[in-house]
Amino acid sequence: MELDSPIEFHILMNPQSEYPPKIFLKILKWFCPTKLHESVEGDLWEEFEFDLQRFGIRRARRRFAWNVVRFFRPAILLRHTNKRNIIYTDMLRSYFTITFRNLYRNASYSIINIIGLAIGMAACLLIWNYVEHETSFDTFHPDVERTYRVDQTSIWNPEGGIMGSTGPAVAEVLLKNYPEIQEVMRINTPGGDVMRFEPDGGVPTVFMEEKILAADSNFFNFFGIALQEGNSKSALSGINKVVISPKAAARHFGEGAALGKILLWGENKIPLEVTGITESLPANMHFSFDYLISMYSNPSIKRFDWSFIWTQMVTYIKLKPEANAVELQYKMAEIGERNIKPTFSRLGIDYHDFIRDKGGWNFVLQPVANIHLYTVNSNNRIGAVSDIKYIYIFSIVGLFVLLIAVINFVNLSTARASTRAKEVGVKKSLGAFKSSLIGQFQVESITIAFLALIIALGLAELMRWLIGPLSDVHIPFTLWKDGKVFWVLPLTTLLIGFLAGLYPSFYLTNFNPAQVLKGRIASGLKNKTMRHTLVLIQFTISITLMTGSLVVYQQLNYLKTKNLGFDKGNILVLNAAEKMGNQLESFQQELQNMPGVTTVTRAMTVPGGGAFEDIFMKEKDDTKLPIGQVKIDEHYFKTFGLSLVAGRTFDKNRLSDKEAIILNETAVKLLGWTPETALGENLIYPEIGKLEVIGVVKDFHFQSLYLNISPLVFLDINSPMWGDQRVLAIRFNSTSPKVLLESIENRWHSLSPDVPFQYSFLNEALESQYREDERMGGLFSLFTGISILVAMIGLVGLVAYSVEQRKREIGVRKVFGASTGRIFYLINKQYLILIVMALLLAMGISWWPLSHWLESFVYRITVNPLLFVLATIIEIVLAVTCVGYLSYRAAISNPAKVLKED
């Protein structure tokens, strides 16, 4: 063995170790390119000897170590494989050159390839953003992992269930009895009301505000909402305080200071001091507000403070860090017997009777971060929630779209690869390594993938602009805030490029060059089978999504057009009419006499707007039944075209009608009567006494079609029953409601200039109940469209390619007398077969999820198998249209031209 490490030699000879540190010599040897190693080490050594004289051994050794480290730099390291490295970059450069030449030469294929993939990626990116946004709800609050909303048995629903609110009294019970609870906080919904600001000597600003909440003073301990002005510790302490959003501040005070100003709330003009202004509220919270009022500013809260059945409070608790939520929830089951039952005896209602059919008065602790996606059945009083099912659906759709795009990419690459067999043959015979050929194909497909990614980023933003107005879904693009995107995107793209390049690179590079150059390419069966399988997958996905879209559309259309049991057309509704006070009745009279008005009715709410639940008792056997109540006047039934099955409606002239009621058929049935026998029977409401049934109304949908028809009772508008809210519903026969609306509005303003005029058309208001589903349906259709578009782009590319390849075959066939139609059929046949196969697969795949989705509706359509056929026909028409021109051109081509080339 030759002695090529003189250091060791030296060290052996000179054990005093006036030498550089051995370990660093080793390190240097490890990383320094062999070619450079000796001279570098020599220079370092020289420096060391110099240092030795200047600084002494210790410092010299230290400096040596440091100098070695300084050599650890790319310019040195990368010289390691000096020679090969240069070839490598040269090869890479040549790969890219050839890639771009190829892209350019087959520009149309390249565009199809890149655009198709880009659209797919963009759609997927948007969906990813949507999913990230939806799952980010309420995750940013302090201690959110031990913050819960207290849900309870839905006591107003005869069948029980869970509701997202409780009575006001629950909070105190929790805090007193359960030491594991650190804090309790309640939010109440006082409802939309007028907010006014009267500056000294200035013009008052008056706005009808919808987003008003009231909360206990420790609100800001629970939710991560920052105040830009004011102190969050004290902002809601005491009564008559309000924290407002920057938007509300701008509305009332413009640029001026808001803090300390007094706002007047509602018609009672309750003064509220502005004690805080929030930062703009995050979009990913399960509630939002413009006004957050300190709880007891609302005088009615005090009145209900003892109550468990005034379920208008959303109660939140924060547990101590060591507490166990499951155990606590279990313990909370005792609250019913211990705390709630006594308050019932005060009401004169039997607790056990009340709760029996609902499975007991239970409490459920709902983690706050789950509210947005997992509580769709428990009604969030203070904001809209979404459903995890949408997340699943859209994630699947996103993956489908991406899959379709990737299949395009793979298919086009493989199809095109066979034309390049010759190139491979030439390269091989000139001595190209297999690895460099594989490298070529991989670089090409990865380049295409990255080009597509760049376009996709732009497209995604473009689509977001389009989707907003089209489907009314506005999602802030927040993906970039999460660092994930910066590695997931490039990595996924790399993977897609790699996978797409896999087949051509390994399949083609295996060719025997001699055979390829003779023109015998094995592009035969195997290749085709794979392509067809992939196309089949695409068709299956397209048909599945399309059927889904059709079913969603049909279902929503069914909800919107279903006969609700009343006439919803031509009805104008004036909301918040109670603000008019005692002028309301005369105003109603006035409206009645306006031209174009058929009837006007005054009521607590309109059909479709639900009812106000309370408990009524059957006189004979004290059966208690929760029934929704609505107070109406004598014109109600006529205005809405409701029909009575028995009895009569209210009569203004009969004083006794103040204590009369009209039931719906469902209520009559639940009380054990028939419409005929019900007349003359009595119900008892504790604070009023006996209520006589004077009529029975045919069942109609007074709530949205998400709910079954439940029992309903109508009371006279002048009845002492609770409920101050009023609407005016106007049935008009005029063809131009605009003129009518204008004169009504003018009259309204002259009567009560302070009260904002709010109106809606009943049919529109009813349709808006299904907006959430409609938005999601719209979004779904949109992505279905995108996926079909991408699939069609791919199909066009593929057919264009196969026609190009088969042009000689077609020429020969034509020479032998094949007709144009025959050729057309020849080209399209295989795709038609694939589509029919896809139909069968799609039916199998989508039957279950579709029926499952439909089951979430009380009123629903059934999945019609014909829909699949319809989707298939659409798919066939699209496919034939898309490839039709190509195949037509091939079919009419002049065989002489094609064949003369050989």
Place this chain on the structure above:
Amino acid sequence: MNKEYLGEFEELVLTMVALLGEEAYGNPIVAEIKSRLDREVNLSAVHVTLYRLEDKGLVTSEMGGSTKERGGRRKRIFTISHAGIALLKTMKESRQELWSLIPQLNFTFS
């Protein structure tokens, strides 16, 4: 190679190679820069620059004979190539040309 461009440090090292002749390798260049320009440079930086200059064809290198010093390691001696000399010349000339355009300014200051 009309696109060839030398950085300031590259030019300095190249000049040093020309200056040191037979003794142009890592340590003397560092020492020379230190003594003439009072500028501390790291050995590794000089090495990297020398290799880069070699890539550009401005210097050539050869291993020298072994000595007892430096732990017996041989030196890699660098020699400036014709292209290197030519480049230094053109750089100097173009700089002088620019410099000659400045005098008017000088007068205004005096």
